[in-house]
Amino acid sequence: MKTTSAPGAAPATATHRDRASLLGLYERIVLIREFEERVKFLFLEGTMPGTIHQCQGQEATAVGVCSALQPGDYITSTFRGHGHALAKGLSVQELLDELFGATTGCCKGKGGSMHMGNMDKGMVPGIAIVAGGIPLAAGMALAFKMQKKPQVVACFFGDGAVAEGAFHEGVNMAAIWNLPVVLVCENNLYGASTHIGKVMKNPKISDRAASYGFRGETVDGNDVLAVLAAAERAVAECRAGKGPVLLELLTYRRTGHSRRDACHYQPKDEREAWFARDPITRFAEVLLARPDVKQADLDAIKAKIDAEIQTAVVNAQKAPQPTLANLTEDVFA
């Protein structure tokens, strides 16, 4: 089995996937990009409250992993969770409503950008404390194991989380009890503004898995088919009681860490090199190499998404805002 595919390596082949599922993947990654671009506009325009952490450039990690899951499976996410939410099947409308603080949002306006989630769709509200979702996901997996349920949890975290104590504690317990959790490290090279080279002696994050006694794999995170294939293997192992698995997905954040961050700490040549490996452009090339996919098909997908987002924005801007009575509700069950 190939365990490492560096960025820029040949994309995984699309030959064994059918046209409809491939176009479905494409639709999801384009949806995330267009959603994020629209949110960025709304935020900079000043009409959307709060702060934002966006994932332009990282769409393939969310879509590849979530596409390997069943509806009954769960994900945990981070403060950068818009893409995970869309990939797990949350609707554009419930996310936009949440971003506008409306009661019709996925968390009734009480979560916001960093805590997107919907348990009915298998997504825990984003855990915005770095690595805080790792012990939580291990505990969810422990519950599945004790309840003899077949579900798995995919736990998203960034390269920064690897330095946290919660990573070590959660991963170690997931390992000793063979828990069904896919540990998904989206390595975008920066924890906020700090490059991994400054904070890791060994920057190959998947190596950590061996020290806990389980399998880790580094994957080209900008190749949605490579991510999907690796996630399918990992999910199958977890479902068979052979978890956990650590997937290190190499990717890159095209936009700022948050808000108006201009990314001056990302060197120009590095940005250009990664922009040339953009997950959407690359996947489009793979699709267009097929005889049964035309540029017009991809254009139609984008047009459909843009229309959906436009409608959702209009709705979200007039969605019901909370009343003051809502302030003290939902503290206790």
Add this chain to the structure above:
Amino acid sequence: MKRQGIAEALRDGIAEEMMRDSSVFCIGEDIGVPGGWGGAFTVTLGLSEKFPGRIIDTPIAELGFTGMAVGAAMMGMRPIADMQYGDFLFLASDQLINNAAKMRYMSGGTIKVPMVMRAPIGATGRGSQHAQSMERYFTGVPGLKVVAVSTAYDAKGMLKAAVRDDNPVMIFEHKLLYGSKGARAEPGAVDATSDIPDEDYVVPLDRAVVRREGKHVTILGWLLMAHFAAQAAEQLAQEGIEAEVIDVRSLSPIDYETIGASLRKTGRVVIVEEGPKTGGVSAEIAAGIMEHCGDSLQAPVVRVASPDVPVPFSPILENAYRPDVARIVAAARSLAQM
């Protein structure tokens, strides 16, 4: 009916809840090791044989196992987490405060976190880091329920109520009140045994209890201080001062109905707290009394608490640190004479 100490009553309570509900399990350090202790204070002794696979011994990883308890609770389990010493809660506090307490609110009221966190506290000859009164750090966290048990009856009843509650509940226990036996017995232990009914019962998580009635002064305490307050009331009675003793018991929320009813009778209150005076639960109670029933006061609120220092080791210093019966008596006497 049987006479039990807190450790035995908790053990029976846990076992009964585990029998009743297969989603209940225990997680913590050294709680189910064959040949081990059953937790640092024997509470889970013997349960791992009775409930195979449901008494989960973890690595020394308080943050990790607390987070696992939160995650398991979100998925329908009802974990009882065991913090070996309350002081270690600082390690676990991210998961308790940022996840357990906030998950329901952040999710717009869709998630339940039915978990229990048990933690022993109190200055007991172990120096500064196995001694702190930790309840103060959690009573101000919205989304957590916090109780402190001073009798075996309450320990069992509140444990059962906490397990059945759909919210995170922290139960604080005092090392000198467990009545642990054998090698885990505590020097200087205080008798906290109760007559435990044979039938199932719960004790509500939001009610204080009047331990002794009186009309001259009210003394509020919890855990070891509830016992010292009762002893102080005995002495005061010999002087003709009738003190009403309330075991506050529920620290979040605080039962101002019971406290207020007492203050309307006595007009005077001494709040006793083991732990530094500054920022303590007694400060919150004092402010709450002003808001809820301040017009009943005939004299200012008095607090008896530890000085603002870490818990010392030397027995002489530790005894000076911890409020004792003599200090409570002196404070109540001078207040009653005002």
